[in-house]
Amino acid sequence: MNQLVPDLSPLIALPSLLSPVAAHIQPELTGLAEVPETHAWPTLHDRPYGVDDRVPVVDLALPDAVRLVGRACEEWGAFLLTGHGVPVELLRRIEEQGRRLFSLSAAHKLRAARCDGTSTGYGSAFISKFFSKQFWSEGFTVVGSPREDARKIWPDGHQDFCGAIEEYSRLMDDLARRLMHLMLLFLGLSDEEISWVGPLKAQHEAVPALQLNYYPRCPEPDRAMGLAEHTDSSLVTIIHQSSGVAGLQLLRDGDGGGAARWVAVAPITGALVVIVGDLFQVMSNGRFRSVVHRAVVDRTRARISVAYFCGPPAELKISPIGKLMGSGRGPAYRGVTWPEYLRLKKKLYNEALASLRLSAGKGGEKEKLEVYISS
Numbered sequence: 001m002n003q004l005v006p007d008l009s010p011l012i013a014l015p016s017l018l019s020p021v022a023a024h025i026q027p028e029l030t031g032l033a034e035v036p037e038t039h040a041w042p043t044l045h046d047r048p049y050g051v052d053d054r055v056p057v058v059d060l061a062l063p064d065a066v067r068l069v070g071r072a073c074e075e076w077g078a079f080l081l082t083g084h085g086v087p088v089e090l091l092r093r094i095e096e097q098g099r100r101l102f103s104l105s106a107a108h109k110l111r112a113a114r115c116d117g118t119s120t121g122y123g124s125a126f127i128s129k130f131f132s133k134q135f136w137s138e139g140f141t142v143v144g145s146p147r148e149d150a151r152k153i154w155p156d157g158h159q160d161f162c163g164a165i166e167e168y169s170r171l172m173d174d175l176a177r178r179l180m181h182l183m184l185l186f187l188g189l190s191d192e193e194i195s196w197v198g199p200l201k202a203q204h205e206a207v208p209a210l211q212l213n214y215y216p217r218c219p220e221p222d223r224a225m226g227l228a229e230h231t232d233s234s235l236v237t238i239i240h241q242s243s244g245v246a247g248l249q250l251l252r253d254g255d256g257g258g259a260a261r262w263v264a265v266a267p268i269t270g271a272l273v274v275i276v277g278d279l280f281q282v283m284s285n286g287r288f289r290s291v292v293h294r295a296v297v298d299r300t301r302a303r304i305s306v307a308y309f310c311g312p313p314a315e316l317k318i319s320p321i322g323k324l325m326g327s328g329r330g331p332a333y334r335g336v337t338w339p340e341y342l343r344l345k346k347k348l349y350n351e352a353l354a355s356l357r358l359s360a361g362k363g364g365e366k367e368k369l370e371v372y373i374s375s
């Protein structure tokens with residue numbers, strides 16, 4: 001899929017008009033009879049819907065998982081994953097803890113408000129600052145340990161929440177590494193080429209990043225936006241979504257240059273959603289594309305999603321892998337570290353990836369293979 005840069009001009013907010021903290025504070029949305037003007041999005045249905053498109057479902061337990069994962073990443077930049085081995089009980093637990101958090105009063109949740117200068121805690125997703133309309137959602141961001149923020153909310157009762165987040169992050173990290181291993185095998189790297197960088201992983205641990213999203217039910221779902229279109233900055237993202245409540249949509253390129261369309265990701269019980277992130281697009285020199293996605297809301301049911309962002313260790317520069325460039329082709333992107341890229345994303349939003357692009361002919365000198373995934 002081409003890197004789609006949406007035309008945000010009608011919705012761009014004048015940041016100076018927003019107070020620094022106001023952007024993170026949501027009015028109580030549950031129970032409103034209509035969508036207030038502050039949350040009414042005029043552009044929700046600007047693109048057609050691909051009602052016949054089916055997001056691929058990949059069973060990780062199948063012997064040809066490498067091909068299935070690789071094809072889905074090439075063609076869609078995302079897929080539904082079954083056979084992943086993550087216990088249903090853990091998915092239930094993390095969702096329950098999410099509901100426990102979001103059902104607290106606004107004042108209670110705001111004890112852990114994400115403020116300017118901090119990147120963790122309770123508030124709207126940071127991309128909300130690029131829009132004049134607010135999202136119909138609330139978020140809770142964890143980077144590293146959840147304990148400090150969770151203690152602000154539950155001085156004595158944070159153990160269950162933190163235990164679930166920590167166990168979930170561990171399992172998601174293992175799964176993300178397994179998936180990236182398959183993705184690199186599909187792209188033509190050998191086990192040895194992937195595993196020689198294993199020791200790097202031990203030296204520099206990647207910091208887990210996780211986002212709990214809560215989308216209250218909405219009286220006018222055609223007017224409200226849960227989470228605006230974006231790509232993820234990660235290498236890969238794994239999402240668990242409430243079963244039976246649809247909301248996640250992928251933007252799919254039109255065939256033969258036709259109009260791009262939104263495709264709904266079915267909320268299949270127990271299936272996780274895997275999304276290719278911007279840093280994998282860089283690492284694969286554009287062979288796998290990060291997919292533009294968004295979340296819409298439901299009239300009768302609230303929805304929860306838990307997104308795990310797998311990124312590289314902070315010190316490691318991610319560059320296009322030499323072997324994937326082919327003879328005569330140079331790197332399409334300059335190398336970047338995860339923290340540097342997150343900063344770019346916060347400044348440039350959906351233009352961050354394009355800002356790394358090297359123009360043709362420039363950057364012929366291949367940067368050294370810098371991947372860290374162990375076998």
Ligand SMILES: C=C1C[C@]23C[C@@]1(O)CC[C@H]2[C@@]12CCC[C@@](C)(C(=O)O1)[C@H]2[C@@H]3C(=O)O
Pocket residue numbers: 119125126127128141143209210211230231232233234309342345
């Ligand atoms: C690791 C991260 C990815 C993320 C920024 C963050 O530091 C934690 C929150 C993540 C999230 C979730 C919602 C969409 C998104 C674009 C955003 O506003 O915050 C992503 C960020 C990202 O992928 O850049």
Ligand SMILES: O=C(O)CCC(=O)C(=O)O
Pocket residue numbers: 211213227232239241247248293294295304305307
């Ligand atoms: O709610 C969803 O399914 C999408 C969440 C998402 O895209 C994100 O947290 O980055």
Ligand SMILES: [Fe+2]
Pocket residue numbers: 230231232237293307
């Ligand atoms: Fe996302």
